[in-house]
Amino acid sequence: MNDLNKQASASVLDGAISVSAGKSGGTDSAKSSLFPTYARYPLALVKGEGSYLWDDQGNKYLDFMSGIAVTNLGHSPKRIKEALVKQLDELWHVSNLFHIPNQEAAAKLLTDNSHADQVFFCNSGAEANEAAIKLARRYHQKVLGNGRYEVITFEKSFHGRTLATLTATGQEKVKEGFGPLPEGFRYVPLHDKAALEAAITDKTAAIMIEMIQAEGGVIPVDPAFVHFVNKLCKDRGILLIVDEIQTGMGRTGKLFSFEHYGIEPDIFTLAKALGSGFPVGAMLAKDFLTEAFSAGSHGSTFGGTPIATAAVKATIETIVGDRVADRAAEMGEYLMKQLREKLAGNPVVTGIRGKGLIVGIACTKPVADIIKEGQKRGLLVVSAGPEVIRLLPSLLITPAEIDQAVSILASIIA
Ligand SMILES: *Cc1c(COP(=O)(O)O)cnc(C)c1O
Numbered sequence: 001m002n003d004l005n006k007q008a009s010a011s012v013l014d015g016a017i018s019v020s021a022g023k024s025g026g027t028d029s030a031k032s033s034l035f036p037t038y039a040r041y042p043l044a045l046v047k048g049e050g051s052y053l054w055d056d057q058g059n060k061y062l063d064f065m066s067g068i069a070v071t072n073l074g075h076s077p078k079r080i081k082e083a084l085v086k087q088l089d090e091l092w093h094v095s096n097l098f099h100i101p102n103q104e105a106a107a108k109l110l111t112d113n114s115h116a117d118q119v120f121f122c123n124s125g126a127e128a129n130e131a132a133i134k135l136a137r138r139y140h141q142k143v144l145g146n147g148r149y150e151v152i153t154f155e156k157s158f159h160g161r162t163l164a165t166l167t168a169t170g171q172e173k174v175k176e177g178f179g180p181l182p183e184g185f186r187y188v189p190l191h192d193k194a195a196l197e198a199a200i201t202d203k204t205a206a207i208m209i210e211m212i213q214a215e216g217g218v219i220p221v222d223p224a225f226v227h228f229v230n231k232l233c234k235d236r237g238i239l240l241i242v243d244e245i246q247t248g249m250g251r252t253g254k255l256f257s258f259e260h261y262g263i264e265p266d267i268f269t270l271a272k273a274l275g276s277g278f279p280v281g282a283m284l285a286k287d288f289l290t291e292a293f294s295a296g297s298h299g300s301t302f303g304g305t306p307i308a309t310a311a312v313k314a315t316i317e318t319i320v321g322d323r324v325a326d327r328a329a330e331m332g333e334y335l336m337k338q339l340r341e342k343l344a345g346n347p348v349v350t351g352i353r354g355k356g357l358i359v360g361i362a363c364t365k366p367v368a369d370i371i372k373e374g375q376k377r378g379l380l381v382v383s384a385g386p387e388v389i390r391l392l393p394s395l396l397i398t399p400a401e402i403d404q405a406v407s408i409l410a411s412i413i414a
Pocket residue numbers: 123124125126127129158159160161210214215243244245246271272
């Protein structure tokens with residue numbers, strides 16, 4: 001047992017009654033007390049620093065998944081940690097019935113660095129999208145009084161796991177067995193202009209879209225289609241909601257991915273990397289939507305606590321102050337170039353796509369074995385659908401780390 005391993009079992013044993021001695025963090029085969037909602041890999045990661053993770057056996061991994069686009073600044077980033085520790089010493093929680101200075105400051109940073117005017121803080125991506133859907137409906141119903149409620153989304157999209165957001169999601173697999181689902185959602189194939197126009201009714205309140213369908217297979221939306229959707233929304237009085245939960249916070253080479261297209265969505269949503277790993281989500285909107293969320297219309301006990309928003313503040317200050325998005329753009333180009341060079345002509349690889357540091361490697365066969373082999377060789381990557389390898393390194397990744405990851409991947413896929 002190495003030092004890391006000792007620490008992990010000591011903290012497990014400290015607070016537990018029925019943990020048998022020598023059990024290591026979660027990799028044993030005894031029946032777990034957790035719902036089996038995740039098909040977990042047989043690895044328990046117990047320590048992280050920068051682009052690296054260590055398991056409870058002391059093995060080191062190069063992290064090219066970042067907790068699925070959460071740890072954009074790497075693991076345990078110093079500045080965020082300091083802000084959190086400072087806040088832990090001062091105040092953990094107060095009700096949203098009081099002013100929360102960190103929350104005000106975090107919101108101001110978000111609106112100063114985007115076209116949005118107002119922010120609502122929540123705890124997750126699903127909650128941020130839930131808030132967006134509620135705001136869109138309430139704007140049409142309470143402010144305009146036109147009774148609109150339908151939200152159009154796209155096939156292969158992913159918007160979350162609450163009842164409304166799994167209904168918004170354009171994938172059947174997340175809906176099975178959860179009916180009856182809330183009314184008011186319609187789906188169209190991505191890039192199908194005619195189908196989109198046909199789906200619009202006098203009840204259409206909003207169109208919700210990801211600029212890159214991340215869970216759906218790292219599929220960047222064609223700029224011409226983005227502009228078409230944007231114009232359609234403007235012409236027909238429909239709100240445009242952009243789900244930036246995975247693509248936001250510098251991931252694609254801009255602070256928010258819609259900036260690549262020069263559009264300004266009425267509403268957009270953030271979570272994942274917003275707190276650098278501290279759980280927090282946000283829904284941002286333009287000024288004209290403010291009155292739709294009047295006092296008492298929506299809320300969340302934990303939304304924007306002093307601690308969560310200390311993390312948000314430090315995260316945005318770091319990403320903006322250190323020009324992290326520019327760096328992601330540069331490193332993304334380097335990663336793409338290396339992948340194209342090293343995987344060129346490989347019969348398993350059908351395409352390499354993405355933007356900044358969200359990159360998909362489309363394959364001719366399921367990638368589960370490639371991912372497992374990567375873990376054995378010390379590289380963590382994630383899939384995006386069965387046949388796409390998704391790379392989501394820290395935005396502070398170095399060229400040497402990229403070389404290392406590409407060389408491991410190339411040797412596995414060869
Ligand atoms: C992860 C994700 C969500 C859901 O976020 P949770 O925090 O898991 O609820 C929604 N939309 C997109 C695009 C995501 O990547």
